[in-house]
Amino acid sequence: MAVKGIEVHHEKYRLDFYITPLDYNNVGGYEPSSPSVQYVVKFDYHVNHAYFDVHSSADIGTRRRTLIDQYHEQEEKPVKFDQTELKSSDEELLSDAVSSFGIERSGEHGELHNDIMDMIMKRGCETEQHKIWIKDVEVSGLYVYVGKSHDMYRCGECTLKKRLEEAIEVVKERIRKRDVIRACDDVKEEEGINPTNKEKDGGDPTKKEKEGRARKRRRRNKYYKPARKRNIRVK
Helix, strand or coil: CCCCCCCCCEEEEEEEEEEEECCCCCCCCCCCCCCCCEEEEEEEEEEEEEEEEECCHHHCCCCCCEEEEEEEEEEEEEEEECCCCCCHHHHHHHHHHHHCCCCCCCCCCHHHHHHHHHHHHHHHCCCCCCEEEECCEEEEEEEEEEEEEEEEEEEHHHHHHHHHHHHHHHHHHHHHHHHHHHHHHHHHHHCCCCHHHHHHHCCCHHHHHHHHHHHHHHHHHHHCCCCCCCCCCCC
C-alpha cells in the first residue's frame, strides 16, 4: 500500500528473523482449538514502509535523507499440530507458511527461507520443550519473528532528469507536428492549391478555376515572343 502523491525512484529491502520458544509474552491472543496437547509455530510478520527524500542516489541508506512518511503492517499466522514436537513430515506445511510472506524457497530470498526452516526444524525437534498453559490446555511451540524493512526514496536528481526528458519530448513533438504541416503545405503547392488562402477561399471552386486559368496564361506568356515591327517604306 503506497502513499498517494509520493513519487518513488529507488527502493531498498532488508529482512531479518529470530526464533524463540512460545511464551505468555509472544503467544498473543492465540486460543487452543482442542483440549488435547498442542504444538504451535506462531509466525509474526512485520513490514515497515518508509518514504525518504534524498538529493541523489548516493544518499540512499545514509544519514543524508529526510523521512517523509511511514506506515506499518503486521500479519500473524499460527500453525498448529496435535503433538508435542515437530516431525520431518511437518516441514512442507511450515515452508508454505514462510513462503506466504513472500520469502519463497526458489526466489531471491531462497537462502533466508532455508535458514528460517533449518532453525525451526532444529528447535522444534528438541525433546525439551518450553510449556505454557492456555485455558487448561498444555501448549508448547515456537515464536518466529520475521521483519521486513521497505525503504522508498524520492530522488531530487531523478526528478530533475525526468522533467528535463519530458520537456525534450514536448519540443520533439512540436517539431514533428511542424514538419508534418510543412510537408502537407508543400504537397498542396505542387497540386496548385495555395494553403495560405484555403480558409479565405472557403473552398470556392469558381475562384480556384480562375486562379488555375491565370497560372496557365502566365506560363504561356513566359514562352511567347511577339513579332518585331518592321517599317516598310513605300516608294
